[in-house]
Amino acid sequence: MSSSSTALRELQRDLENKANDLSKLQKDIAKNHQVRKKYTIQLGENELVLKELDLLNEDANVYKLIGPVLVKQDLAEANANVRKRIEYISAESKRLDASLQDLEEKKYSKREAELMGRMK
């Protein structure tokens, strides 16, 4: 009957949409992982730098590479900069964690909905 075939088509379309949403979610989750990885690496490097800076005497010379130029920096300023960067990266990581949780939850609920749709 035509009514049931339209219902079937609608169901199919609905299923397709859900499948698309799911794959988009997967892509978002993968991207999230990538950015997270990058942040973890940067965080590690910055912490190493901070440790080295802490070991220095007050009067030691610190230089920063800005483009092709080595610029002399104040030790206190360098410390502050690295600390700020570490804080920023940690905050970004936490934000990413929260959004990852969110995405995973959405994925599970969508997957369940899709399975239910398939079973019907």
Add this chain to the structure above:
Amino acid sequence: MASLRGQQVIRAGDMEKMSLEQLKVLKEQADIEVNLLQDSLNNIRTASARLEIASTALHDLSLRPQGKKMLVPLTASLYLPGTLDDADKVLVDIGTGYFVEKSMAEGKDYCERKINLLKSNLDQLIVVASKKKTLADEAGVVLQARLKQLSPSN
């Protein structure tokens, strides 16, 4: 390090209960992880080697007297004659674009510290990698046994 997927602790007994599909997936996952870990191991070894070279170069430099004639590399194929000025101060790259002026002794100490850090990381990684490899091998063995079971016509 944060794991990418929730890691399950798989014991050998669990593998017997898994279906063929699950075993295949497990083996593939374990293989991928083993490869990743191997890459990391190689990276650490390369970095370690570079640090050793730096350390040797430092040591060599410390043996040279001040005022010694040397050739300074400007590009990969262009060297300029120069004289060694102060071999006691060295600039150390500590990462993220920061350089620190250190004395020769401190520079050598820095290299040593980094080399030791890398060595301990390498050891830890080797432990994890061998565990993963054992898991992958076990999964492979059980998978093969299961396949043989399912196709007794072989």
